Amino acid sequence: MEHLRVLELYSGIGGMHCALKESGIPGQVVAAIDINTTANQIYRHNFPDAPLWNKTIEGIALDDFNKLSFDMILMSPPCQPFTRIGLQGDISDPRTKSFLYILDLLPRLRRLPRYILLENVKGFESSTARELLVKTLLECGYTFQEFMISPTSVGIPNSRLRYFLIAKIATENFSIQISDVFPHLAEGDSSEQPTVLSPTCPGTCQPEEEVQGGQVLYKLETATDAQRKMSQNNNLSIRQIQDFLEPQMEVNMEHYLLPPKTLLRYALLLDIVQPTCRRSVCFTKGYGRYVEGTGSVLQCCTETKMESVFTGLDQYSEEEKVQRLLKLKLRYFTPREVANLMGFPQSFSFPEEISTKQRFKVLGNSLNVVVVARLLQLLVS
Incomplete structure (x- = not known):
C-alpha cells in the first residue's frame, strides 16, 4: 500500500498518531494541530519529527490546508459540548466553532481526503453537529460507518464507551459486521457491547447503560x-x-x-x-x-x-x-x-x-489507541 499523508486535527498528546503507528498502515503525519501547550509539549517529546502547529483550526486558511495535500483526516473534536454531564450546548457551544469550520472547508478542498476517522463521547451521536457532519460527508460523496465501542471489546479492562465514525470516498458499499473487527465481544454488560449505529436512528440504536435499582448494599x-x-x-x-x-x-x-x-x-x-x-x-x-x-x-x-x-x-x-x-x-x-x-x-x-x-x-482528554488502530485497519482495508 502507498504511503498516506495524514492530517491530525485536535492532536492532543498524540493518541491518533500512536494508533496510526500501531495499525501498521504506512502513513506520515504531515501536520498535527492543537492549541493546548501542555499537550503539544508531550506530543513533541514523542513525535519530534512531526510538524506540530500550535494554532486554532479556524485560524488556518483553505490554501494552507490545500498545500498539505493529505489523504486522511484523524480528529477528536472537543467533547464538552456533547457530554452527558455538561450543558450539551452542541453547535451553540463556542468550542464547536472549529469543527463547524472543518465541515465548511471540506467540500472546498482542492482534493478531498480519501479517509476520515472521528472520535467523540457518547452523546455526539444524537447531536446537531453529527447531523451536519453526515450531511457534509454525503454531499462530498463519502460512504461511512458509525460505531459505539468500549476498550473491553479489545480485551482491555477499562470502560470508555465512545462514538466513532469512519468514512471513505464512495467506491463500494461500506458495511461491515462488528464481530469482524472486534471478535472478543464483552459479555454480560450490554452497555459495553460494541455496536454499529444505524444511519437512520443514531440516537436510539446505541447501547444504553443498565438502569440501576434495588436495595443498596x-x-x-x-x-x-x-x-x-x-x-x-x-x-x-x-x-x-x-x-x-x-x-x-x-x-x-x-x-x-x-x-x-x-x-x-x-x-x-x-x-x-x-x-x-x-x-x-x-x-x-x-x-x-x-x-x-x-x-x-x-x-x-x-x-x-x-x-x-x-x-x-x-x-x-x-x-x-x-x-x-x-x-x-x-x-x-x-x-x-x-x-x-x-x-x-x-x-x-x-x-x-x-x-x-x-x-x-491530558490522558483523560485522550482516546483508546488500540480501538482506533483497529478501526484504521478496517478503514483502509
Missing part, C-alpha cells in the same frame, strides 16, 4: 451494581488489571495512596478494583484531583476483604473509620498505568517536567 452499591461488576470480572476475554500495572520497584507507590481525609469523605463513592479484576471505570481529566466519577482506585492489600472494612462502617468514630479504610491500601493508578489501560505503547512517555496532575488531565 455496603458502599452505596446496589445489588444490580454488584452483579454487573461480578459479570465483568468473570469475562475471560478481558485481561486482568495486573497486566497493566507498573512493577512495584520502579515507582514509589506511597505518592499515590489516597490520603486519610479523602478516604473519610469519599470512601463510599470510590470504584475499587483489585489486580485480578477485569474491569475499571473511565478515567477522566479530573482523576487524582476529584474522586467521584473520575476513575477507579486500586486495592493493594488484597488479603483484607472489602466487605469486612465497609460493613457497619458508620458505627465507628472517624479515627477508627480511617484505620479500617487504610487496611485496604487504596491508591490511584499511576499516569503510566492509565496510559497502559488506554492502549498507549510502552514507547510513549512524558517529559519529566510534566506534573502528575497534568499527566492525568
Whole structure:
C-alpha cells in the first residue's frame, strides 16, 4: 500500500498518531494541530519529527490546508459540548466553532481526503453537529460507518464507551459486521457491547447503560451494581488489571495512596478494583484531583476483604473509620498505568517536567489507541 499523508486535527498528546503507528498502515503525519501547550509539549517529546502547529483550526486558511495535500483526516473534536454531564450546548457551544469550520472547508478542498476517522463521547451521536457532519460527508460523496465501542471489546479492562465514525470516498458499499473487527465481544454488560449505529436512528440504536435499582448494599452499591461488576470480572476475554500495572520497584507507590481525609469523605463513592479484576471505570481529566466519577482506585492489600472494612462502617468514630479504610491500601493508578489501560505503547512517555496532575488531565482528554488502530485497519482495508 502507498504511503498516506495524514492530517491530525485536535492532536492532543498524540493518541491518533500512536494508533496510526500501531495499525501498521504506512502513513506520515504531515501536520498535527492543537492549541493546548501542555499537550503539544508531550506530543513533541514523542513525535519530534512531526510538524506540530500550535494554532486554532479556524485560524488556518483553505490554501494552507490545500498545500498539505493529505489523504486522511484523524480528529477528536472537543467533547464538552456533547457530554452527558455538561450543558450539551452542541453547535451553540463556542468550542464547536472549529469543527463547524472543518465541515465548511471540506467540500472546498482542492482534493478531498480519501479517509476520515472521528472520535467523540457518547452523546455526539444524537447531536446537531453529527447531523451536519453526515450531511457534509454525503454531499462530498463519502460512504461511512458509525460505531459505539468500549476498550473491553479489545480485551482491555477499562470502560470508555465512545462514538466513532469512519468514512471513505464512495467506491463500494461500506458495511461491515462488528464481530469482524472486534471478535472478543464483552459479555454480560450490554452497555459495553460494541455496536454499529444505524444511519437512520443514531440516537436510539446505541447501547444504553443498565438502569440501576434495588436495595443498596455496603458502599452505596446496589445489588444490580454488584452483579454487573461480578459479570465483568468473570469475562475471560478481558485481561486482568495486573497486566497493566507498573512493577512495584520502579515507582514509589506511597505518592499515590489516597490520603486519610479523602478516604473519610469519599470512601463510599470510590470504584475499587483489585489486580485480578477485569474491569475499571473511565478515567477522566479530573482523576487524582476529584474522586467521584473520575476513575477507579486500586486495592493493594488484597488479603483484607472489602466487605469486612465497609460493613457497619458508620458505627465507628472517624479515627477508627480511617484505620479500617487504610487496611485496604487504596491508591490511584499511576499516569503510566492509565496510559497502559488506554492502549498507549510502552514507547510513549512524558517529559519529566510534566506534573502528575497534568499527566492525568491530558490522558483523560485522550482516546483508546488500540480501538482506533483497529478501526484504521478496517478503514483502509
